[in-house]
Amino acid sequence: MVRRIDGRVVALAIGMACTCLLGWAFKAHCMADGWVAAIQYTTGCYSDAVPFWGMRHVDQGLIPYLETPMEYPVLTGLQIWIEGALARGLFGTDASAATFLGAVTLVNALLAGLILWMCARAGMDRQRLWLWALAPPLVLYLGHNWDLGATALAVAAMLAAHRQRLVLAAALAALGAAAKLFPVLLLPLIGLTALFAPDQAWPTRFRTAAACTLVAIGTWTAVNLPVALAAPENWSEFYRFSQQRAGTAGSTWEILSNQNLWVTGIAERNFYASLAFLLGAAAITGLGWKRHRARLWVLFTPILAWFLLTNKVWSPQFDLWLYPLLVMTSPRLRPLALFAIGDVAAYFAEFWWFAGMSNAWPYATTHDILLAASVRGVAMLWLIADAVRLPAPGWITRARG
Template sequence: MTSTEARVPLMARAVPYLPLGLIAALGATLAYVVRLPCRTGGWNDQVSTYTNFCYTDIYPLYFDRQLATENPYFAHVDFDKQVEYPVVLGEVMQVISWIARALELDRVAQAVRFYDLTVILLGMCLVAGVLLMAAVAGPARRWDALWYAISPAVVLAAYINWDLVAGALSMGMLLAWARRRQVLAGVLLGLAIATKFYPLMFVGALFLLTWRTGRWRPFLITIASAAGAWIVVNAPFMIFAWEGWRRFYVFSQERGVDWGSPWLFFQNKGWPILGEWDVSTLGMLSLGALCLGIAVLTLAAPRRPRLAQICFLALAAFMMTNKVWSPQFVLWLVPFAVLARPNWKPLALWQLAEVWYFAAIWLYLLSQPPLERDDLGIGDDTYFTAVWGRIITIGIMMAFVVRDILRPDKDVVRQADIDDQAGGVFDDTPDRFTLASAVR
């Protein structure tokens, strides 16, 4: 067989993904266009930033985290000036800042260039994440990835922060697991956790399905590889830049209730217990209760749940009980929500809620100190309709996923004679342990 003939099957397999890649690139471009009013000077005026709905963390952090002058992990800067992100993300920021400083002399121009270069990287991560998600979904449901490529909430939130980097790594992990490449899945999982912390929730999903199927060797290989990758990228900072490294963990622990969280509503309204107790304690207790429920569901369901379903439930539980729920967190959930239950009606309802929240948070900030522009902003009650809109619509999707787990005949993915397209070693594997068998 010639090299050309050997390449034909690969090229044939790649052709169906080309339109998805182009649409994802369109989504990335639209996300850039959304923030053009700020890129041309609006970021220097908070009122203009909020009224044009084009806020991003990327531009101000170039100055606030000393990226314009030094490495915030290793330099002797104030603790509150150090990067409050895990090390992979922090060093991505640092490398791009080096390039921006090399291209421009003026500090403001450097910051704009830093934003542009970051957007290029994030756009590439969005395209990669969409293609990886399509590969995970399989030929029968490849086009479900359009939700991640160009849905309104993704376009609006894409460049608020660096979350798309972790999104691409998470989708890569899921595809590697689906293809039964446990070492690669573990490495990508470790890197994802060292980028944003939320992929840690996927460890629990893998553990529960491993418990049910008894496939311990692949799980342990994946977890060992994840731990090794995490240690490799974190160890240099833990040894040589301890204060900078621990900034993320200290900040996460000490951070109070913030925008988007339901705990903010309870505090604002002065609810007994929910608005008075320590938010960290309440968050951990509520997350623990939801995770316990997910564990019981996984082990008691009449048929083993799909991996994407448990990942979605675990991640949604984490978001709903967190102390902060930023607008860009929608990027975490979209691919897993679609893979868990690709039904357009609840997804569209949730997307509308996310779009409303995206508008509401900036209008709400206009009415808060130090701006206090009541003529432009909205009040507490209007803002909290957006907070609860997200919670309720995600709760509806969770309820449908639970229904699909308890009644597998309702699962639209399994109606196509598929067991678990992302399951890897779990796919078509018989049960070794269930709560019913334990009782018997």
């Protein structure tokens, strides 16, 4: 007998599909003009996929790291190569930056759907599922970059931790760190969750924490070591590039510098950003310890928010790292709405600032970026405060299977 399909699940799937179609339209509307001049900034249709098609030799099918440089970690480089192969395989000699953008958008849509499926399967309440299915950041960033691969792995790691499968969670977080670095912030919390698990003997705690550590190191090494040995210069470009970058217009440090409030160089930013993050992460962990000791992994969300606020680089699509985690773990949803408003405002403020450099309209100034980023920053500080002082959402605190 064929099982009846739940209409609510169908509605969520249709909602997600509509959001993804809007995400495609948002980037692809520049297809006719080829993303030239300032149109990609004035309309917001800029995508990293378009320059990557030629600049990183995706059009030629060159293997990342081994045959062409790549400023991303290994799993993201692999994702880019697969999407390029998909575009070339489907369109042959007609493959172009536009068809590559289509492949990138399709894979990201599948990853967004995977996140929705994982969260629904874990028992997340329907209101939160709809907040992801209709997420504004998906419209902005679905075709923008390759962040959803690491985000999906980070979500999977948190859901594994929710099921108390901490070793699996460590492996998934390590895979995420091999795609984009931010899931590495989850690993210490998984280890602490194992080490201080209530109602378990200390020998068991130590064994579980040690297993999490060894599995995380082994997983990340297994992915990275072959490439690092075969092409050390290209493999290490991501890490060198991250160290040498000055900053981006939406980052706290660049905003302070542009407003002449605190002008810093690269070395100073590296130091102060690291110091501010470590102190803040320690404070978040300490303040949230008593309430969340049994599930310290939920503090990954406020720690990641603090990382974004203190980091010297804040590319617009980084908000897509945080949004699904906020949907999952935020005790209250009102500050999430403010975050989404700030995200949209900051996106257009930054790209209209680029438009102003090309003497195009609409344009924005660094003061506009300050205002938009301030809305987003206030929302994030609100969310951080909620995360450490309020109970986790009910779907998390319910009995785990």
